[in-house]
Amino acid sequence: MNGEAAFVVLVVVVGLVIRQQLRTRPVRRIGSLIVPGVLGVAGIALGVLSVVKDHSLTALPVILLVVSLAVAAGFGAVRARTVRVWRDPQGVVLRKGTAATTGLWLASVGVHLGLGLWIDHVAGAGVLGTVSLYAYLAIGLGTQNLLVRSRAAAL
Template sequence: MHSTNGGFALAVAIVGLVVLQQLRARPVRRIGSLVAPVIFAVLGVAGLAFGVLSVVKDRPLTMLPIALLVVSFVVATGFGAARARTVRVWRDPQGVVLRKGTAATTALWLTSVCAHIGLGLWIDHAAGTGLLGTASLYAYVAFGLGTQNLLLRGRAAATDG
């Protein structure tokens, strides 16, 4: 994610699309459910590289921002697990397993994004320079969405049918 308003707006739009997509009833797919987290992971690696470079150009990267970054990914994983429990999973009359997010899913997404903003600001403050926390949004989404989708795949496999 870039430090420009355009980069921030793009990130908000992408995360918004992810949330909206989750409110639609759609099939649970073995591979398809991992495509978005992998894309976010690739973007996340690029964002983290940008973030690290934005810090180390002015000063060494210390352990506190790194530890906070790890904490943020643990938080993202926790939110992903919580969201997975709020998604409806059922088998339609044709035997297709479907999923659909609920209002609670949306609330947890919004809370998760707010948590990332707070943690990101803390990471950037701890780093003293640069945009490591801000640039970690895509990696944060990859951890949370990946966890959510893996747990949903497990629930889908456990449905009667």
């Protein structure tokens, strides 16, 4: 996939994730981890491994990649606090993202793109930072969903 097509796919994926966040939906035990799992597998299989097999990496890009994923977890933890969680009259626990959730998603993706450019610059691999967005989304969304589930369990 060329760079332009990869960018379009990434924009669509990020858009779908953000759109899903703004819908009122039940808090699920397992379902909230399926999308992060799929994104994580895609990030590793389609992205990171495809770059690593063709380029040897030094320690710095690997460290930056780990930092990027830690930043994703941090954003996920902050976003989890912006998601409304409540019990409806039938006793179903519901969730819905807010404008702050959307803003934090956009900021998070922007931060990743900046880190991705830095990773690509020091790696000389050209796309490691870009393709790691799937793993970044998986870590951030997984962290957010686990913390929202924790809040829901407390209701």
